[in-house]
Amino acid sequence: MDREFFMENRKALYNMTEEKGLLLLFSGHAPKKTNDENYPFFADRSYMYFTGVHQENTILMTEIYGKEQWEEALYILPPDLMAERWTGRRIKPEEVEEQSGIRECASTENFRKDLENRLMNKGFTTVYMDFGKLEASEADTESYRLAAWLKKEYPHVQIKNLNPWIRQLRTIKKPCELEALRKAEWVTKEGIEAMMKASKPGMYEYQYKAEFDYALAQHGILAPGFPSIISAGQNNFCIHYYSYRGQAQDGDMILNDVGSGWDLEVNDISRAFPCNGKFTEKQRLLYDCAYRTSEHMFEILKPGIPMKDVDLIARKYNYEQLKDIGLCKSYEDIGTYMWHGGAHHIGFDVHDAVAPDLITAPGMVFCVDIGIYCEEWGIGFRVEDNCLITENGCEDLSYMIPKKAEDIEAFMGRR
Numbered sequence: 001m002d003r004e005f006f007m008e009n010r011k012a013l014y015n016m017t018e019e020k021g022l023l024l025l026f027s028g029h030a031p032k033k034t035n036d037e038n039y040p041f042f043a044d045r046s047y048m049y050f051t052g053v054h055q056e057n058t059i060l061m062t063e064i065y066g067k068e069q070w071e072e073a074l075y076i077l078p079p080d081l082m083a084e085r086w087t088g089r090r091i092k093p094e095e096v097e098e099q100s101g102i103r104e105c106a107s108t109e110n111f112r113k114d115l116e117n118r119l120m121n122k123g124f125t126t127v128y129m130d131f132g133k134l135e136a137s138e139a140d141t142e143s144y145r146l147a148a149w150l151k152k153e154y155p156h157v158q159i160k161n162l163n164p165w166i167r168q169l170r171t172i173k174k175p176c177e178l179e180a181l182r183k184a185e186w187v188t189k190e191g192i193e194a195m196m197k198a199s200k201p202g203m204y205e206y207q208y209k210a211e212f213d214y215a216l217a218q219h220g221i222l223a224p225g226f227p228s229i230i231s232a233g234q235n236n237f238c239i240h241y242y243s244y245r246g247q248a249q250d251g252d253m254i255l256n257d258v259g260s261g262w263d264l265e266v267n268d269i270s271r272a273f274p275c276n277g278k279f280t281e282k283q284r285l286l287y288d289c290a291y292r293t294s295e296h297m298f299e300i301l302k303p304g305i306p307m308k309d310v311d312l313i314a315r316k317y318n319y320e321q322l323k324d325i326g327l328c329k330s331y332e333d334i335g336t337y338m339w340h341g342g343a344h345h346i347g348f349d350v351h352d353a354v355a356p357d358l359i360t361a362p363g364m365v366f367c368v369d370i371g372i373y374c375e376e377w378g379i380g381f382r383v384e385d386n387c388l389i390t391e392n393g394c395e396d397l398s399y400m401i402p403k404k405a406e407d408i409e410a411f412m413g414r415r
């Protein structure tokens with residue numbers, strides 16, 4: 001992503017604030033794993049959306065004076081040759097400018113002092129931070145910790161939440177985001193096709209995963225956009241399955257719910273295929289129901305549809321398909337076979353942080369995920385594609401990945 005993208009995002013966010021204030025965004029830091037070892041660092045996604053600087057413990061502080069009037073600085077770790085000998089070099093101000101367009105850098109050692117100076121001497125009485133949590137019980141982020149301190153030391157300061165504005169901005173994807181998503185689809189195609197090519201009865205789930213990871217690594221992607229779900233046979237009935245220890249038996253279906261991601265964008269695709277390359281009659285019956293439902297969704301999706309209706313439309317259409325093959329007798333029973341919806345947005349997160357109560361609009365990208373879980377037949381799987389809403393309709397971003405049963409069999413037959 002070019003720095004113009006991040007500059008544009010910051011400008012839009014700054015212009016959303018209503019009054020003079022200090023805006024703070026934190027990259028965060030890696031949590032401890034054990035003893036003296038931490039988990040790998042993964043910067044806060046909203047911080048990344050506005051800066052593009054992937055560096056631990058950095059802080060964006062912007063003084064906002066009014067529309068189009070602001071001064072921004074990125075607080076970065078100061079140079080420390082001894083520390084850098086162990087943990088790698090720290091980012092330099094010229095690199096910050098190159099990546100983010102932020103011209104001013106300061107040392108994180110001075111952050112608290114500079115913040116207090118602005119509150120005491122520069123007349124700032126409002127602080128904007130991102131309080132994004134899904135549940136109150138989640139661990140506090142830097143914003144929560146600083147807010148608690150501000151409330152104690154500067155009780156007159158107003159604290160405002162940037163999160164709703166950030167979600168609003170992240171909802172509509174920019175052209176460079178779509179470009180990255182398209183690239184992610186092609187890389188994911190290679191990963192999924194590698195699994196299809198290698199597939200045979202007796203193969204372990206971790207071997208499928210190794211095929212997928214190897215294909216991604218050829219593009220420099222060392223970790224997919226989210227933890228891959230790859231399962232065989234009865235393990236497909238666990239929606240979020242991460243054990244990878246199961247073994248495909250002849251006649252099993254392989255399910256994969258994966259996304260390589262590309263340049264900060266995360267895609268999310270599910271494909272299901274018979275491990276031996278040939279659908280059984282019952283697998284094929286169910287698979288074609290999901291396939292037809294998915295195709296139907298791509299025919300009808302367009303701007304102006306409430307997001308809450310998207311899954312509902314899919315459910316109703318899929319019910320008709322399952323009824324036609326004599327499986328689901330009444331709509332009330334559809335929950336027996338459809339265990340989840342799937343119309344979640346993707347972007348900087350695989351379950352992207354977007355505005356609530358959305359109505360489809362051009363530039364939104366979300367998943368069309370049709371899952372069928374038929375325990376009585378022992379067959380469960382899902383088919384998931386990424387849908388971009390366009391001016392007049394929609395586009396299936398995952399079109400290049402084999403999806404039609406015949407295409408999957410033909411592709412696997414070429415092993």
Ligand SMILES: [Mn+2]
Binds near residue numbers: 257258
């Ligand atoms: Mn998925």
